[in-house]
Structures are given as C-alpha cells and as structure tokens.
Amino acid sequence: MNFLVRTGQSIEADVLVYPIFMEDALDNLSQDLKTVFEGLKSKERFKAELGQVYLFSERLQGEIKDIIFVGLGKKEELSAEKIRIALANVLKKGKELGIESIAVQAISSDKLCFKRTVKAMVEGMALANYKFDKYKTDRKEGKLKEIYILNVVEEKVEKAEKAIKEAEALVEATLCARNLVNEPANVITPKELGKKAKAIGKEAGFEVEIFDEKEIEALGMKSFLEVAKGSDNAPRFIVMRYFGDEDNKNDILGLVGKGLTYDSGGYSIKPTDGMVTMKSDMGGAAAVIGAMKAIAETKLKANVVAVVAACENMISGKAYKPGDIISSMAGKTIEVLNTDAEGRLTLIDAVHYVIEKEKATKVIDVATLTGAVLIALGNTTTGVVTNNEEFYNDLQRASELSGEKFWQLPAFDEYKKLIKSDIADLKNIGGRHAGTITAGLFIGEFVQKKPWLHLDIAGTAWADSDKDYITKGGTGAPVRTLYYLVKEKNSCCNK
Numbered sequence: 001m002n003f004l005v006r007t008g009q010s011i012e013a014d015v016l017v018y019p020i021f022m023e024d025a026l027d028n029l030s031q032d033l034k035t036v037f038e039g040l041k042s043k044e045r046f047k048a049e050l051g052q053v054y055l056f057s058e059r060l061q062g063e064i065k066d067i068i069f070v071g072l073g074k075k076e077e078l079s080a081e082k083i084r085i086a087l088a089n090v091l092k093k094g095k096e097l098g099i100e101s102i103a104v105q106a107i108s109s110d111k112l113c114f115k116r117t118v119k120a121m122v123e124g125m126a127l128a129n130y131k132f133d134k135y136k137t138d139r140k141e142g143k144l145k146e147i148y149i150l151n152v153v154e155e156k157v158e159k160a161e162k163a164i165k166e167a168e169a170l171v172e173a174t175l176c177a178r179n180l181v182n183e184p185a186n187v188i189t190p191k192e193l194g195k196k197a198k199a200i201g202k203e204a205g206f207e208v209e210i211f212d213e214k215e216i217e218a219l220g221m222k223s224f225l226e227v228a229k230g231s232d233n234a235p236r237f238i239v240m241r242y243f244g245d246e247d248n249k250n251d252i253l254g255l256v257g258k259g260l261t262y263d264s265g266g267y268s269i270k271p272t273d274g275m276v277t278m279k280s281d282m283g284g285a286a287a288v289i290g291a292m293k294a295i296a297e298t299k300l301k302a303n304v305v306a307v308v309a310a311c312e313n314m315i316s317g318k319a320y321k322p323g324d325i326i327s328s329m330a331g332k333t334i335e336v337l338n339t340d341a342e343g344r345l346t347l348i349d350a351v352h353y354v355i356e357k358e359k360a361t362k363v364i365d366v367a368t369l370t371g372a373v374l375i376a377l378g379n380t381t382t383g384v385v386t387n388n389e390e391f392y393n394d395l396q397r398a399s400e401l402s403g404e405k406f407w408q409l410p411a412f413d414e415y416k417k418l419i420k421s422d423i424a425d426l427k428n429i430g431g432r433h434a435g436t437i438t439a440g441l442f443i444g445e446f447v448q449k450k451p452w453l454h455l456d457i458a459g460t461a462w463a464d465s466d467k468d469y470i471t472k473g474g475t476g477a478p479v480r481t482l483y484y485l486v487k488e489k490n491s492c493c494n495k
Ligand code: BES
Pocket: 263, 265, 281, 338, 340, 341, 342, 343, 368, 369, 370, 371, 372, 429, 430, 435, 458, 459
C-alpha cells in the first residue's frame, strides 16, 4: 500500500486527528480540546458536519502539536461510508501540509462494529491517497509514510490489526484495478492485459491461462472474434481460476469482465470527445482482476473463475460492419446494426464459455456497457439487470459493506422483444430507448437460466474529477463489492 498503518498510543506523529460527531466530541477528547470544540461550534467555525476539517495548533503535554478536527456528521447516522469520506478529507488535508505521519483517534460507535470502523478508516485514507502520475517526469514521491490508529483498547488490538490487513488487501486490489484502467491503450493492449493478469495471479495465488487468437478460434468464439478482427493488436482470452472451497467443489461463481482495451466505436465511429476516455472500456476486466486478487490474497472460502475477452474495437479493411450477420459460440446468430455496441458481442462468448467450459453455476458480468446508464443513474450508481432477486439481494448486502451503490432496472419481457431481429436470432441494439436494459438482456440470452447479475459500470468505473476517496480516472469500482459478495455470504465480523 502507499503507506503503513498500525495501532499505537504514541503522539509522535506530525498531526493528531480527532473525528468528532455533530452532537458531541468523542469521549477520549481531553478537557482542553473539548473546550476548543465547544468554542468553535459556538462561533460556527467547525460544526462537525460530515467531512468538514479544521486545522489548528495546541500545546499538548508541553509540545506544540498540529491538530485536525474532522466531522463525522450526526452520531445516529454514522456509516462506514461516512467514515471513509471523513478520513479521505483528513488525508487530503495532511497531504496539503506535506506531513509524514498522521495519528487518528479510533472511532467508537454503537452503529457499527469495531472491525468495520477500522476498515473504513484505512480505506478512506488509502484510497484517497492514490494518484496516477507515473508518466509525469517531474512527479514527486509522496511524503506520507505512516498512519497510526490511536487508543485502541488492549482487547481490541488483534481485531484492529486483522481489520487493517483486510482493508489493505481491498485497497491494493482497488488500486490495481485503477492502475489497469488508467494505463493508456497504447500500453495496455489485449496481450499486455493478459501478461498483467498473469503477473497479478502469480503474486496473489490464482491460476491464469491465456488463449491466443488461434485458440479462441478453436473454441468457436465467433462473436468475440468479429469485434477483434478490425485491429492489428490480436485478441486474448484470459481465464483466472481460484478454488478455495474444497467442500463445495461444484459451486463456482463465474465473473466476466468486459475487456475492450480500446473502443473507437468501429465503423459506427465515436466522436473524439467520446473516444478519449475509451481506454477505460476494460474497466470490467480490471474489476474482475482486482476482485480475484483480493479474493485469492485473503484466501476466501469460495470457488471463482473470472474470464476476460480482451480486444480492441477498431476500423480497418478487415473490421466488421453495420449490417453484418455474425454467429457466436452458443450458435445463436446476430444482426450487427451498430459496431459500437461491441461489448455485448464479446461478453456473450465469454459468458457462454464460463458456463460451458468452466462449469460456473452463477454468473456476474461487469461491463462499461452503455452511455445510457449515465443518463439513467449518473456516475454514482451501477445499473443492474438480473434474473434472480435473491442474488440481487446478496449484491445489495455486499454493497452496504463496500459503500458502492447499485440499482436494479426492470427486465420485463417487453424489453426482450426489442432485441429480436427479423433476419437473425438477435440484433445487437434495441433502439434509442431503454438502452441499458436491452444491452443487459442481450447478455441474458446467453446465461442459460443460471442466477445472473449484469453490472453496467459505464458511469461508475471512471471519474472526471476527484471526490472524497474516489480519484480522477479509473475508480476501481466495483472491486470491493465483488469481494464482499464472494466472502461467506457477507458475515462481515462478529461485533
Ligand atoms: N464502451 C461504450 C459505453 C460507454 C459509454 C462506456 C460511455 C463508458 C462511457 C459502449 O461500447 C458503447 O459504445 N455503447 C453504445 C451502445 C449503443 C451503440 C447502443 C452507447 O452507449 O452509445
């Protein structure tokens, strides 16, 4: 991770941080600091609103210390997400000051168990501390080296350390996904994405197999290959396997990540403005690779196979064209009405593969699939299409732990009619309306009644600016939710 986190009692750190509720100061605030807080509150300088930070100096035990008060909002409304937001702001303030170490008072609340509280503190700070600056020749090393969580009572130290470890694994996995998305398409080609996955798997402890173009052809992935064939950079099919649950060998979760390392739109070409961020069209792939990393590193008791059909959507004499009729690994035929609706064509072969060849019993596909999801839900919420309410409820429970947001869209049969073709089995667009739903349902045609979640992350995988612990560029969504979904049906901790 980008800094070290540990528990401690020391006030040697450069700055001391006191998280504070709107109603009252924490119990462990000294009488002097309580007086400072009351004074600030009455002057309306610092009201402890969520994320509000206030910096001042104070003589503590004979030494002048920098102190940050950070607001947690109302005590009754505390959540892990609010802790992440508050601590992200602390981190930013600390960075502004150029400090090397921060010591934060542990937060105690009857709203949340202790482990979740500590995890959220670490996540908020570590995720906010990320910056993709490797291509800036004048970049400077971050100064921040250490974070202390203070005043953890003796009996809880072990719990805190466990929470820190889990948070670190989650942060590393999220930052890994951010890095993959932020790397430009001239660096992350399909071949390079395969190499990265292999290296990540080797380190984290999952198996990675990579199929080249000939092998993809032999598997019969006709739909995927149609999209890939317009590019000089050959496609790769990446398979990542983690078997951590011997007792339930036949329960296998299939994760499928959209892996367009670049999407120009093909002959249905995108305008330049829409094209500049299309290196992020492998955000789904990055998310499933990141999730596999966290799952394998923390050795979760689960069996997961993640697959990525990696390719570029380009223009050339060999590229597929609007009007083409193509086939697929499942044998269904598709009328291509728009070459920019390419993601679903790669995903259907990947979904079919993970069910047929890897024997997945449940499937989640994760894809930057439609601009329409941004219109419907904005950039805060991932759109979901599903055939299984129970599975969706599991996702919602996992999302409460991660703080990432999801919302289900309707999947009525009327929408399915919109993707039926007159001259082939399906067409790859359903018209102007309900674009996110028809895109999801297109993939749903290939899931063979397996419990399935389709996560459209076109709005959430990429951020145009920094916000709380989200940093500009790739966000790493929804790595942490996928992890919690896989983790023992979400029993987070024992209070
Ligand atoms: N990769 C895009 C979707 C996208 C848009 C991702 C904006 C991130 C931000 C996808 O391949 C695409 O082009 N979808 C089309 C579908 C349409 C042709 C039915 C779209 O959304 O315009």
